[in-house]
Amino acid sequence: MHSGSSKRFLTMADDGMLINFDLGEGPFKAQQKYKGGSWKDRLSARKAAQYNRTRDVKRSAATGVNGTQVAERKEKPNADDFETSTAKRQRTDGADPRSRPVSGPNVTRGKTASGKPQEVISSLFSFNPQAKTKAENPSEDAAPAEPSNAPLSDGLANFVNLGLSTQLAEHLLQKMDIKAPTAIQRAAIAQLVNEDTDAFLQAETGSGKTLAYLLPIVQRLMSLSANSSAPEQGAIHRDSGLFAIVLAPTRELSKQISVVLESLLRCAHWIVSGTVLGGEKKKSEKARLRRGINILVATPGRLVDHLDNTEVLDVSNVRWLVLDEGDRLMELGFEQDIAKILAKLDARTGRKAPIPGLPTRRTTVLCSATIKMQVQKLGELSLKDAVHIQGSGEDKALKRDDTSKEEKFSAPAQLQQSYAIVPAKLRLVTLTAILKRAFARRGSVMRAIVFISCADSVDFHFEVFTRKLSKTDASDATDSTEKPEVTESAPTGAPATAFSTKDNPVRIFRLHGSLPQHARTSTLAAFRSSKEPAVMVCTDVAARGLDLPNVDFVIEYDPPFNKDDHLHRIGRTARAGKDGRALILLQPGAEEGYIDAVLKQGRHDDGRGLLRSDATDILRKGFGSPGLGAGADWEARATEWQLDVERWALEQPKALEMARRGFQSHVRAYATHVAPERAIFDMQALHLGHLAKAFALRDKPGSIKVPGLRPSAGASKGERRSAGKSGAKADHEIPGSVEIDEAKRKMRAAQKKIAGASEFNIG
Template sequence: MQTAATRNRNIITSNIHGLVEDVPMEDAKPTNAPLIDGLDTFTNLGLSPSLAAHLLTKMELKAPTAIQRASISQLLKEDSDAFIQAETGSGKTLAYLLPLVQRIMALSNPKNMSGVTDSRGEPVVHRDSGLFAIILAPTRELCKQISVVLEGLLRCAHWIVAGTVIGGEKKKSEKARLRKGLNILVATPGRLADHLENTQALDVSNVRWLVLDEGDRLMELGFEKELQGIIEKLTARQRPSRIPGVPANRTTILCSATLKMNVQKLGEISLKDAVHIKADPADEDGEPRKKDDDGFRVPAQLKQSYAIVAAKLRLVTLTAYLKRTFMRKGSVMKAIVFVSCADSVDFHFEVFSRKNQYREQSEEEKEDDNEDAAKTKSEASPHRTIAPATAFSNPSNPVTLHKLHGSLPQHVRTATLNAFARNTEPSVLVCTDVASRGLDLPNVDLVIEYDPAFSADDHTHRIGRTARLGRDGRALIFLMPGCEENYVEILKRGYRDGGKTLTRTTAEDILKRSFGGNLQSAGKDWEEKATDWQMDLERWAVDNPEYLEMARRGYQSHIRAYATHIASERSMFNIKELHLGHLAKSFALRDRPSKINVPGLRPGKDDAKKDYKAERNTAGKKRKAPGGGRDDGDVPSNDTTSAAQMMRAKLKQHMAAGASEFNLA
């Protein structure tokens, strides 16, 4: 009998994989799926019958995953610190939440997990009993997700109260919640450090469990100082508890996918005589793993491909790929497109949702579209995050487009994520790395890295949004010809088989399939259709000043972001090798790079000084700000002789190489 999961896998294979190479491929055994029913149950691991029954009946979890089996039994029987290492999508959140919730439930009565009551008929543990556990996560979105899972667990223990304190929320409201009392707190490090310093109502004397989720990301985001301060304050303020069963000492749990140097440093700060917990290799794929194989591995059932696409063909190729992906209803439910910066997210969101998408139209239809476009110009609001994906929808399969980045207000980010997660129809999320870590977005079948991640670790977390908990998934990364092709060797390192299942495609293959039907019957008309689409997009940008400015911002921010790849990978993403003129085409710009200038770019990571140094080497000297100093929001405006010569030389190289791409100039 064919299961729903199998049917879904076959559909995805026939549609997405057909865009890459029509080669037979055996289905890999999932490495992060729940274990087979009957071999291990939650009760066998030591969970109470009431909690195990809640998992089965209310949360529809029949069996633990490999990492959950390893973690739950260890954390229930011992109070020692622990380092949990698990691949993405393996159920790591429940691996630490289940033991934590059970231990707090047991405080009501160590002999009865159902929550015995005192003489007044109230549970022994309630919200006024004190704060027992703190869970720290690097991003607001991950905190929200952990909180949702935790609230679902606590429906079987209503007397235990959980809450969150995160950046972007009103501190006054958070203080009010803290005064009422919480037993479990989910927080971002910065906001928790703030409350520990300034909120008297936050009593941490009873905290006996501290969880540091996504430890590598906590360190990468610069939270080391805050984490050290938090740990010191928790230690200094700890007091013996009057509640029976509360451990004498605090247990710290550090979670991370990798054992990098910064994670080891965090472990030195937070852990003491920690137990290293990771899934048994035999549970993951049935094959023993080498002793020195402690690196991160992508799930075996994830099928990944890479597309070699010239800079000027990037946007039309991305659109063509998405158009082909959503050609038939039911082929793909959800896809995530990762780009490098917030300005690029805004631009691509408007491109994919614009009303007058190119197609062969009658004059009457064109007039109607022009009227609609005039009416909706005001819709280019930075806070408009959901719209129909007109660029790759069709009447039989409408697609909803979402956007997400860190510069959006917190309530908008939360609402957008919830809308994308709950949407039961085909949908696409265009986002930055704000959605790459820890978030469990259901039914994501496809991840597209339109802009490669700034490090191999970030890449692994991006593609980890699909192929979760045993589901199949697909991932595609865009690479430009030249030095970026060397990145393929980095991709292969994430595979147990050395990258044998990694497949290659080109812009021409994708464009032929989308604009020409299929590779065998496609004539030269696909070139004309693709060229017409690009030219129509450029006219749209020229005719709409607000979108033209958005395109320029996206282009400039993209160049700055390109310069932030980690040092060990910078040779593969060398900003000096970029063809700035061709790259401008991918943002629908016709201007020379030296003429593209927008003052007052979005503040943030894009304004790092090292980005400017790289830009000066490629596009000339920086423009002086009005006050005589530098305006950190601007980009190079002077077209130096060396930059022009370099661009001409690259163009000659491109032509001499006999490139088959059509001319979009």
């Protein structure tokens, strides 16, 4: 073989054949070996590398030896499984800081002409899936919808005509600024003041159901006092005993009901109310019960405890029992506790001589937004010959056949609903852009709520939005950027450095079920009373029943676990006839099926007024510079913001661990959607690598065991082998072979043991 020849000869050992290969004039190059992954992944990587080599040769010929060369790499979903840098990194010259980042999970810049090292930048805007559905935004000329839950305006529908005393009606008008009843209040008060029949109250969120059942109870007790010989002292006083019990599923809702009740009782100071809740000291609760209570607001578990162990709690004269948020009571597993409460009330009723004028039978009121199978079961357990009271005011007897079909339940008509199609990699920057835009002008938004699926994710986002900013970002923020590093006992409220401005400072709060009860109570109180714009990042612990004033905007960052939760979430705004906005973020692909399956169903207009946005539009408005027309630098600014978060996470081990926990809990929570929606929220379609970037992670954490997800999607081969040898499991991990329903049940059961939270960590 001649050295200068362009031919190479290879001899076959089996038959001595000579084969001629023309390999060209260039020297031999060592071929890169690809390891790990499946054979399809390795084949794809080899083809991608061959394509890149061919393109680089053509580009070199076009630009010359001294020209700028850029080696772009094609991104693959499992590129990080290969032991090669070409599938992960590529180089750019970075001449234009506003240029679009090139493809790949991350891009490592080389050195500039001045010799300075260039940093790692995130390719947020490459290889993102495109939306499959088309936008069908309504016409801008459409007339605004009339409020469906506003107080009635006609003069005949005042509280006195419904059976309330003049004293109570004047108190509502002068002290509580309530001028007229809502539709559900008009229907319920007229029925419950004059009749002793059981009732099922059904009305849309924000329509005033709490006053609908509290006003008749207070009026009946005030009437007993008015008929006594000394009405100024009252026939009803704290020593008279307990007459009414209100059961609520959560401590936050119980606290809120108690606040409304105390406001009502300021016109009848001799009637005493109190609470018994989980998470508080039983010793202090027993002391309150010993002093005497007439109306008790309680959570089911704690009330059962007192009925079993507190002798001073006398329920023989209880004549009113209210089950608020009946569907939520059943979802949280309180069926057995409610059955025990009903049995003890039935067994102890009539032990003492009743007070003259007190009803002879107990009235039970069940409140629920929808009639579902579980609510039907609770109704059969607690109600007898009940009257169905709806917001329309058309009362009818609630028969067994009425609960066989689930009735349609709509959000308030005046609520402006919208959705945004956002790829997984852009979720974090898009949420930031939404909040930047919402609080750009002082007075535009006073309060906003961001719903997130799990407690770990809430903690992570709270730290992201309150972190100490870099010098480049701090110029637009408030002066309160000196936030300390992540600590074990982080506060529940802090300045929102990520989207505050000097002209419009914003505070951010966090709330979830894993927080201590005193922290949850103080957080809600601070959010309610905040004089400056405020955002609350929370789980579904704040989704139901809470009346948070002046909430202008609700953002569902993570879709809810069922459609009922969606309606209750967005019901935190547009209450009592006020305006409000709600936005939900969906990923391109299967999640777009949520639009027709849920979003268009819970509306008075059948979805015709549903608005749509895309991530690029939101980012352009949130990160674009007002002085550059349409915001020409929005991509560079969004990328730099993402980079700053990633650097922050890498520099602080506690922040990095918080990001990993948030990512893992989010993926586990994604697997717990109800059965009818699992095709929409498909675990197999979830891109874990892209999703990791939404948690400021440059590589997805391994060993994430998720029900319904194949093992290879959550861990590498080596990690699965080591995990199998050790047999160790992380907290709340469920083997992949377990059915999703069973896994969901076990996760919720495990979390109920932790401070009464209903998440794993799901709020």
